Amino acid sequence: MTKPYVFITRKLSDEAIQPLQEIAEVNMWNEEEKAVPREVLMEEVKKADAILTMLSDKIDKELMDTAPNLKVIANLAVGFDNIDVAYATEKGIAVCNTPDVLTDTTADLTFGLLLSTARRLVEAAEFVKNGEWKSWSPLLLAGHDIHHKTIGIVGMGKIGEAVAKRATGFDMEILYHNRSRNHSAEKRLGAIYTSFDDLISTSDFIVCLTPLTEQTKNLFTAESFKKMKKTAIFVNVSRGPVVDEDALYHALLNGEIAGAGLDVFVKEPIESNHPFLGLKNVVALPHIGSASTETRVTMMHLCCQNIELVLTNQNPKTLVNKDWLLLKKQN
Numbered sequence: 475m476t477k478p479y480v481f482i483t484r485k486l487s488d489e490a491i492q493p494l495q496e497i498a499e500v501n502m503w504n505e506e507e508k509a510v511p512r513e514v515l516m517e518e519v520k521k522a523d524a525i526l527t528m529l530s531d532k533i534d535k536e537l538m539d540t541a542p543n544l545k546v547i548a549n550l551a552v553g554f555d556n557i558d559v560a561y562a563t564e565k566g567i568a569v570c571n572t573p574d575v576l577t578d579t580t581a582d583l584t585f586g587l588l589l590s591t592a593r594r595l596v597e598a599a600e601f602v603k604n605g606e607w608k609s610w611s612p613l614l615l616a617g618h619d620i621h622h623k624t625i626g627i628v629g630m631g632k633i634g635e636a637v638a639k640r641a642t643g644f645d646m647e648i649l650y651h652n653r654s655r656n657h658s659a660e661k662r663l664g665a666i667y668t669s670f671d672d673l674i675s676t677s678d679f680i681v682c683l684t685p686l687t688e689q690t691k692n693l694f695t696a697e698s699f700k701k702m703k704k705t706a707i708f709v710n711v712s713r714g715p716v717v718d719e720d721a722l723y724h725a726l727l728n729g730e731i732a733g734a735g736l737d738v739f740v741k742e743p744i745e746s747n748h749p750f751l752g753l754k755n756v757v758a759l760p761h762i763g764s765a766s767t768e769t770r771v772t773m774m775h776l777c778c779q780n781i782e783l784v785l786t787n788q789n790p791k792t793l794v795n796k797d798w799l800l801l802k803k804q805n
């Protein structure tokens with residue numbers, strides 16, 4: 475019997491894919507720095523039983539229609555806005571993601587970004603590196619305090635809760651807004667549910683962790699930034715399109731808010747002449763929320779395991795489209 479064919483759209487560690495190689499023929503796009511070109515992916519899916527993919531690959535109808543054997547799409551991320559999940563379900567393809575294993579790593583980065591922006595850590599490090607530190611003065615690179623301030627978390631899922639937990643260590647008041655109430659965060663962490671407008675107008679730090687959906691696209695508008703405190707710091711670790719970037723840029727430029735820590739952008743990667751990079755009050759990161767070696771390797775393993783489970787007729791560990799299970803039972 476011929477082995478199933480798996481295509482991996484980025485270079486992963488040999489150790490992570492080794493178990494998969496025992497049950498499948500595995501082909502991997504080998505360039506670490508460059509995303510697989512669409513034409514290559516379109517060709518590869520024609521023969522693929524499974525693909526291990528990531529955010530930079532658009533897994534849409536056109537692609538799935540050229541993939542007659544495709545049974546499983548494993549996304550190396552908790553978010554799956556790059557995949558047309560409804561269409562995958564229609565076609566009987568399982569869609570898997572990597573929740574839980576990246577929660578703490580992403581929360582650590584979120585808090586690090588909040589701290590870096592508030593206390594101007596990147597600017598200060600550059601200042602020293604550039605030999606500009608000639609003397610001490612009382613307000614040299616003075617930033618904003620974090621402790622005892624109010625953090626407003628938009629999107630109180632698992633990562634939101636982990637960020638709230640870190641905020642309790644800084645004695646912060648925690649507000650949150652979410653599609654539904656998170657009773658565990660209220661009970662365990664003292665988080666207070668508020669409307670979106672109350673959250674943005676009363677928080678000192680507004681942290682965006684909501685997934686990108688039709689409902690959350692452009693959630694943060696020019697109006698939203700106008701409602702924020704002039705001293706507010708906006709942190710985005712979810713997805714760029716949740717924010718109207720032009721509006722954010724003007725809010726930062728005109729002093730409507732004090733700063734922004736951004737790990738995600740509408741179009742990634744951003745160019746070196748991106749307007750945000752000309753602003754001193756912005757800390758920009760290259761989408762590294764879950765990027766610790768330990769966590770990325772664990773995510774790779776989870777993706778490979780999910781593929782192996784589906785290809786051996788078992789249920790994957792972390793399935794996005796739960797209807798796939800129902801369809802599988804019916805067939």
Ligand code: 8YV
Pocket residue numbers: 528529530550551552553554576761763764765
């Ligand atoms: C991914 C992320 O690792 O999990 C997500 O949704 O944004 C990151 O953790 C990154 O997008 C690579 O696909």
